[in-house]
Amino acid sequence: xxxxxxxxxxxxxxxxxxxxxxxxxxxxxxxxxxxxxxxxxxxxxxxxxxxxxxxxxxxxxxxxxxxxxxxxxxxxxxxxxxxxxxxxxxxxxxxxxxxxxxxxxxxxxxxxxxxxxxxxxxxxxxxxxxxxxxxxxxxxxxxxxxxxxxxxxxxxxxxxxxxxxxxxxxxxxxxxxxxxxxxxxxxxxxxxxxxxxxxxxxxxxxxxxxxxxxxxxxxxxxxxxxxxxxxxxxxxxxxxxxxxxxxxxxxxxxxxxxxxxxxxxxxxxxxxxxxxxxxxxxxxxxxxxxxxxxxxxxxxxxxxxxxxxxxxxxxxxxxxxxxxxxxxxxxxxxxxxxxxxxxxxxxxxxxxxxxxxxxxxxxxxxxxxxxxxxxxxxxxxxxxxxxxxxxxxxxxxxxxxxxxxxxxxxxxxxxxxxxxxxxxxxxxxxxxxxxxxxxxxxxxxxxxxxxxxxxxxxxxxxxxxxxxxxxxxxxxxxxxxxxxxxxxxxxxxxxxxxxxxxxxxxxxxxxxxxxxxxxxxxxxxxxxxxxxxxxxxxxxxxxxxxxxxxxxxxxxxxxxxxxxxxxxxxxxxxxxxxxxxxxxxxxxxxxxxxxxxxxxxxxxxxxxxxxxxxxxxxxxxxxxxxxxxxxxxxxxxxxxxxxxxxxxxxxxxxxxxxxxxxxxxxxxxxx
Numbered sequence: 001x002x003x004x005x006x007x008x009x010x011x012x013x014x015x016x017x018x019x020x021x022x023x024x025x026x027x028x029x030x031x032x033x034x035x036x037x038x039x040x041x042x043x044x045x046x047x048x049x050x051x052x053x054x055x056x057x058x059x060x061x062x063x064x065x066x067x068x069x070x071x072x073x074x075x076x077x078x079x080x081x082x083x084x085x086x087x088x089x090x091x092x093x094x095x096x097x098x099x100x101x102x103x104x105x106x107x108x109x110x111x112x113x114x115x116x117x118x119x120x121x122x123x124x125x126x127x128x129x130x131x132x133x134x135x136x137x138x139x140x141x142x143x144x145x146x147x148x149x150x151x152x153x154x155x156x157x158x159x160x161x162x163x164x165x166x167x168x169x170x171x172x173x174x175x176x177x178x179x180x181x182x183x184x185x186x187x188x189x190x191x192x193x194x195x196x197x198x199x200x201x202x203x204x205x206x207x208x209x210x211x212x213x214x215x216x217x218x219x220x221x222x223x224x225x226x227x228x229x230x231x232x233x234x235x236x237x238x239x240x241x242x243x244x245x246x247x248x249x250x251x252x253x254x255x256x257x258x259x260x261x262x263x264x265x266x267x268x269x270x271x272x273x274x275x276x277x278x279x280x281x282x283x284x285x286x287x288x289x290x291x292x293x294x295x296x297x298x299x300x301x302x303x304x305x306x307x308x309x310x311x312x313x314x315x316x317x318x319x320x321x322x323x324x325x326x327x328x329x330x331x332x333x334x335x336x337x338x339x340x341x342x343x344x345x346x347x348x349x350x351x352x353x354x355x356x357x358x359x360x361x362x363x364x365x366x367x368x369x370x371x372x373x374x375x376x377x378x379x380x381x382x383x384x385x386x387x388x389x390x391x392x393x394x395x396x397x398x399x400x401x402x403x404x405x406x407x408x409x410x411x412x413x414x415x416x417x418x419x420x421x422x423x424x425x426x427x428x429x430x431x432x433x434x435x436x437x438x439x440x441x442x443x444x445x446x447x448x449x450x451x452x453x454x455x456x457x458x459x460x461x462x463x464x465x466x467x468x469x470x471x472x473x474x475x476x477x478x479x480x481x482x483x484x485x486x487x488x489x490x491x492x493x494x495x496x497x498x499x500x501x502x503x504x505x506x507x508x509x510x511x512x513x514x515x516x517x518x519x520x521x522x523x524x525x526x527x528x529x530x531x532x533x534x535x536x537x538x539x540x541x542x543x544x545x546x547x548x549x550x551x552x553x554x555x556x557x558x559x560x561x562x563x564x565x566x567x568x569x570x571x572x573x574x575x576x577x578x579x580x581x582x583x584x585x586x587x588x589x590x591x592x593x594x595x596x597x598x599x600x601x602x603x604x605x606x607x608x609x610x611x612x613x614x615x616x617x618x619x620x621x622x623x624x625x626x627x628x629x630x631x632x633x634x635x636x637x638x639x640x641x642x643x644x645x646x647x648x649x650x651x652x653x654x655x656x657x658x659x660x661x662x663x664x665x666x667x668x669x670x671x
Contacts, residue, residue, distance in 0.1 A: 480625020603637030
């Protein structure tokens, strides 16, 4: 595999392209780089980051563009650069090593390893020279080079020890003790709720600074209507959508807040965050009908994505935190800049109101500038009398240097987006979702293989395919069209063929198999195949696959497939029972696998199916249309049937009667 600089016109990844012309001779991840390290008898230096990462830019400018540091790297190491969004499997493996060595993770990730891929030292950002008690990168490079040549035995011992620990860590699920008693999902849900309300910060969110949105935590609380749960949801969603984490002029959420008040964001915008947060706000608006503004937040977020991230084959992965080399410069304002923008568009009479609504002051609270956020009591939707002023600010902001856009179309994140669009209840957005799913099949399924991005440099991960199955099921629920059910079954079959560990469970042998690997069986360039069960910024592939396969099984009355979803629950049952806040998405998925319901409305879309689509429901699927699902056989079109394990109650033909049927499930804790 050539150096980055030799193939920079064919990389696809903006992050890799940005580093191709560094004085560091970056190699592409692969056997060639490790063979070169073996031939020269030097260690490998692995640097992992992504295009929107602020500190990745800082380390690039400070160190990777520094001629002396580049000389050290070129003379004494084989240096490999990896885009974590393109190769999340590489990132996950060595992030686990970084956390084991340093006690924390983050990007840029910096890992030193031998030619067998075994790490012996790892960290994140390093300044070029010693600073504020942190070792400088130049000194670290010299120390690693010296240890390699004078303390090889100690380096090998460290690599061996860390490799063994890493193997256990990335296959944590394989070492879980079986849960000895029947799993009580209601107990797990209540334990999760209790943990979250106890962890609630007074300013919203479930911990201190830095604060990351955790939409899965919010969604886990939605089915509880006690005061503590309602307060946690309300405080968190209002804080995230009204403070600086949200971009009140352009729309969309930043990746996280560096402070405890959600005021100062890390300014990059990730497609995954937009999709997952839009989903959480939509579901919350359904659960809490007295909070319609949350639906406005979700729709504003989705329309931001459609306006600003659309590319030929889907939606781009991110917008950078920096613009013109300055973090957040495209977002912040001074009162004088606001005055100038309004005067240019004849909106100067609105100046005081604009400054008050978006809290733009002098001096501002972020490097003497202001990050727009909503004043107390101000509505989320811009009042009609300020729409002209808002447009003036947008036009002025568009004249600034804009952040770079990474145009990789990540299958996982685009499938997430499709799911959120399909949940919107807006015909325009639903149409966009269906078109997106069609486009993804054309661009990411090539020569019989699914790929992570449209550039076809890396095979799809299990998360990519699990989210795609889930989105196909969403499309089937919306349309009742068999093509989406067929697509979901095809991708589910592909997933189980190429990612499942061992024999597949069967109805008569439910304990077969050990779950899903993150990587396809064609991936051979890593020292081990990892599995993912803990939820983080995005749900684990284990949980999403469980949910997607269970929902598909319910829609198609496929008990064999349901046994696979239940096996995934059983593999993580001890975590669900003892540490549900580590696996909130698996707690949710387990409900579909073991308690799932079907609401069947045969025939064309009608008031009953539309009513179900807009309800807040858990652990239930909607089966409609005239297709091949066995649940539609011998059912009367235009009526609704509430079913459990394919056994249906008497049909109803009114919304009132349907609500009464659904309330029975809700009372029993299965809806």
